[in-house]
Amino acid sequence: MFSIRYNRATNHIAGIACKTTSNQSDANINETGVVAYYAENACGVLTRGRLAQGASYERIQDALDAARITGGRKVCKTCEKAALAALEAEAAATAPVEESKPEIVEGAEHQVGDKLFFLPGERPHGYRCPAGEVEVVRVVDHGEHRRFGTERFTYVVQVPGIDATRQGTDATELHKPGSVPEDYRFEWTYTKTICADCRQPVTYANTKIRTEPIERTGPTYYGQCTRKEFRVCVSC
Numbered sequence: 001m002f003s004i005r006y007n008r009a010t011n012h013i014a015g016i017a018c019k020t021t022s023n024q025s026d027a028n029i030n031e032t033g034v035v036a037y038y039a040e041n042a043c044g045v046l047t048r049g050r051l052a053q054g055a056s057y058e059r060i061q062d063a064l065d066a067a068r069i070t071g072g073r074k075v076c077k078t079c080e081k082a083a084l085a086a087l088e089a090e091a092a093a094t095a096p097v098e099e100s101k102p103e104i105v106e107g108a109e110h111q112v113g114d115k116l117f118f119l120p121g122e123r124p125h126g127y128r129c130p131a132g133e134v135e136v137v138r139v140v141d142h143g144e145h146r147r148f149g150t151e152r153f154t155y156v157v158q159v160p161g162i163d164a165t166r167q168g169t170d171a172t173e174l175h176k177p178g179s180v181p182e183d184y185r186f187e188w189t190y191t192k193t194i195c196a197d198c199r200q201p202v203t204y205a206n207t208k209i210r211t212e213p214i215e216r217t218g219p220t221y222y223g224q225c226t227r228k229e230f231r232v233c234v235s236c
């Protein structure tokens, strides 16, 4: 609640809490037990002066508008500044947060958010991320300063949503869905199924599940299927 307080020439606005400019430290708070980071009012006249009580307003904008004209008096500059600052803070708090899109790394084979298939190469120290579907979470460009035998771009990938599976890798271990090569260590890269659409044999690693609702006219019961699923090529 904001209210107009006035003297002969000036309208003030009471109720705007304000950060004080006092240099009170945590040490004095321990001594005095008083926290005065926030003064009750932004304007000193409100606490010191003897002022008449004017109308009250729910919204700060209304109080400011009224303070600018009521009784032919001028609004106090300190109070006006505090009101504008409070309005700005309010606007900032309600403004929609802009979602930051990850930067596109020029020249890289893959970008943040790409869903790929990870097949580890020769890894003497093993790997944290299981072979299978992963998502790129970071792209690192080593530029011209890369060590012998390493790629220019390396990628941090993980199984979507599972941080513990974060893995550094490069393009030699990542494959686009639909072009996952056969790798005889991993069954689903060479075992084939038939695509429900094109009826061609395709390895499981190069398929996806398509799901559709089952149209029913009567009532459905607990445990009854409501969706049907098909295994199809990634490109079908």
Ligand SMILES: [Zn+2]
Residues within 6 Å of the ligand: 011, 012, 013, 043, 044, 045, 046, 076, 077, 078, 079
């Ligand atoms: Zn004032």
Ligand SMILES: [Zn+2]
Residues within 6 Å of the ligand: 195, 196, 197, 198, 199, 200, 232, 233, 236
């Ligand atoms: Zn197909």
